[in-house]
Amino acid sequence: MAAAATENSVTLRILIDKEKNKVVYAEAGKDFVDILLSFLTFPLGTIARLVANESDMNKVNVGSLNKLYESVANLDVKHFWTETCKEMLLKPRNSMEAYCQNLKLNLDDTEKLKFFICDNWDCLRQVSGSKLSIFKDIKCKCGKLINREIFPNKILGIKHEGFVQDIDSFIIFDNLKVMPDNIQNCVSLPMSFGYEDFNAIKVDTVVNVTTKEMVDLLKCSLLSETPLTDFFLRKKQLLEIAQPRSSFLLDIGAKDNVREEVIKLKLIVRKSNLKVLCAIAAEDFVDLLFTFMTLPLGSVEHMMKGNSCLGSIDNLYKSLVDLDGHKYLKSPSLKDELVKTHLTQQFELHKQKLQIDEVPISFYSCYTEYDYPAMSNISPSDIEQRAISIGKKECLSLLKASLISSSALTDGLRQFINPVKEEMMSS
Numbered sequence: 237m238a239a240a241a242t243e244n245s246v247t248l249r250i251l252i253d254k255e256k257n258k259v260v261y262a263e264a265g266k267d268f269v270d271i272l273l274s275f276l277t278f279p280l281g282t283i284a285r286l287v288a289n290e291s292d293m294n295k296v297n298v299g300s301l302n303k304l305y306e307s308v309a310n311l312d313v314k315h316f317w318t319e320t321c322k323e324m325l326l327k328p329r330n331s332m333e334a335y336c337q338n339l340k341l342n343l344d345d346t347e348k349l350k351f352f353i354c355d356n357w358d359c360l361r362q363v364s365g366s367k368l369s370i371f372k373d374i375k376c377k378c379g380k381l382i383n384r385e386i387f388p389n390k391i392l393g394i395k396h397e398g399f400v401q402d403i404d405s406f407i408i409f410d411n412l413k414v415m416p417d418n419i420q421n422c423v424s425l426p427m428s429f430g431y432e433d434f435n436a437i438k439v440d441t442v443v444n445v446t447t448k449e450m451v452d453l454l455k456c457s458l459l460s461e462t463p464l465t466d467f468f469l470r471k472k473q474l475l476e477i478a479q480p481r482s483s484f485l486l487d488i489g490a491k492d493n494v495r496e497e498v499i500k501l502k503l504i505v506r507k508s509n510l511k512v513l514c515a516i517a518a519e520d521f522v523d524l525l526f527t528f529m530t531l532p533l534g535s536v537e538h539m540m541k542g543n544s545c546l547g548s549i550d551n552l553y554k555s556l557v558d559l560d561g562h563k564y565l566k567s568p569s570l571k572d573e574l575v576k577t578h579l580t581q582q583f584e585l586h587k588q589k590l591q592i593d594e595v596p597i598s599f600y601s602c603y604t605e606y607d608y609p610a611m612s613n614i615s616p617s618d619i620e621q622r623a624i625s626i627g628k629k630e631c632l633s634l635l636k637a638s639l640i641s642s643s644a645l646t647d648g649l650r651q652f653i654n655p656v657k658e659e660m661m662s663s
Contacts, residue, residue: 245444246271246340248408250468252439259464262408263417267340269406270398271450272414272552274336274343275457276537277577279328280639281305281529282344283458286451293452296459298546299637300644301528308526328530331578335396335570341447343454356380399574400564410464412457412548414555416564443468458547498625499524503645503653505622506614510653512645513619521626528635534577536639539632546639622653 248264262268278286284305288295297303308325316322327346336342352369354376369382376382400406405417445453449467456463501517515521537544537553544550553575561571624630630652637648 244341245446246450247442247444249440249442250464252441252469254439257465257469258462259410259468261410262464263405264408265405266398266400266402268445269400269408269414270339271341271343272408272412273399273556273574274332274339275454275549276532276534276553276556276574277330277332277336278344278533279330279529280531280533280536281308281325281328282330282346283454283533284529285326286343286345287455287458289451291448291451291455293455296455297642298458299639299641301638303642304525304528304638308529325526325529331532332573335399338396339398341445341450343447343450351386352382353384353386354378354380354382355384397566399566399570401566404564408464409551410462412463412552412555414552414559416559456547457549457552460547463548496627498627500623500625503622503624503649505620505653506618507620508618510646510650511643512649512653513614515645524626524631528638530579531635532577532579534574535579536635538576540636544636544639624649624653 246264246267248262248268250262251260252258253260280301283298284301287298288302288305305326308322311322313319313322329346330336330344333344333346333348336344337348356376356378359376359378359380406414407417408414453463453467456466460466499517499520501515501521503515504513505511506513533549534553537549542550542554542557556571556574559565559571561568565571565574626634630649633651634644634648638644641647
């Protein structure tokens with residue numbers, strides 16, 4: 237993986253157990269660890285877009301995210317409030333973009349954030365000032381277009397240089413667990429892997445990793461529990477192996493007594509195996525699914541309490557949680573931002589800013605692993621309709637299933653399904 241002389245790359249040293257053909261661990265500095273941590277800042281829509289691109293590895297599917305992303309891309313713009321709403325889902329902004337844009341390798345291909353103000357100088361001179369927007373050619377309150385670009389970051393002198401301190405080096409295990417490279421850890425490392433020492437088995441090699449190759453490592457990290465070995469040694473296309481059904485289920489605990497807003501929908505279920513064939517849903521449920529695209533991966537991990545079951549991402553997230561923010565991160569507040577990566581300010585989901593317009597047909601069909609033609613081969617007596625109310629717990633279960641299952645409706649909602657009431661069946 238020697239990088240071309242003209243191509244940016246990051247350098248790390250990997251320790252290999254040649255007999256087992258396995259990466260034991262890697263040693264890397266700030267540049268590589270910053271890039272790994274940047275994975276947690278990516279919105280799910282960005283991840284779906286990146287892994288669908290071919291690099292040195294073919295495109296891969298991450299649960300149902302790719303299908304959801306394709307649904308947004310293929311849906312006519314007339315179903316959205318504006319064309320901008322669709323663009324916000326396909327190319328969601330990274331709330332920590334300012335920290336990522338100066339990394340040695342920045343994987344996020346989203347266009348750099350721009351700021352615009354009203355083109356009307358009279359509007360700018362008003363005491364209240366001009367409206368600042370990250371979108372061009374929208375109307376200002378004065379009626380003119382907001383299309384004059386400004387550069388507030390340059391004016392304010394804002395510049396961020398990644399996440400971790402530049403004086404530190406780190407050890408990255410095959411499962412993406414990250415720890416500081418200090419004397420205490422070095423002494424205990426051989427025993428933690430079952431070796432008396434590393435001299436008998438180690439093969440040291442220094443590698444340079446390019447942006448294109450880091451996209452491959454992202455793919456491996458999302459699908460594999462041994463991403464360093466898969467990336468550096470096996471060099472083969474990852475096969476998506478179905479995970480045990482139990483791994484899809486969240487430990488949701490008892491239902492809260494607090495009343496919450498819910499979304500109601502109907503599921504068409506195959507009785508013989510309880511597979512969800514499709515959901516008949518209004519725009520509120522489709523809004524919910526589409527907003528998954530805007531959620532940063534770190535925010536998802538925070539909601540799942542580090543238990544997303546998504547490749548090796550849980551280990552990366554838990555390593556961040558365990559790192560001393562004062563000693564190894566730029567600041568404790570930055571660590572808190574990474575651990576609880578927030579939505580960018582353009583997404584105000586609690587106010588449903590990303591609604592989809594109602595269309596003449598007031599319901600959408602959301603298909604699971606079966607397509608519509610395949611349903612025609614199923615006996616009508618094997619199909620029934622069920623009702624379900626989607627609250628917070630159901631939403632989290634569906635989100636988790638969408639990350640790791642190609643049958644997200646079935647695996648995310650099966651545990652919550654109740655028989656539909658007679659009056660609903662007849663409606």
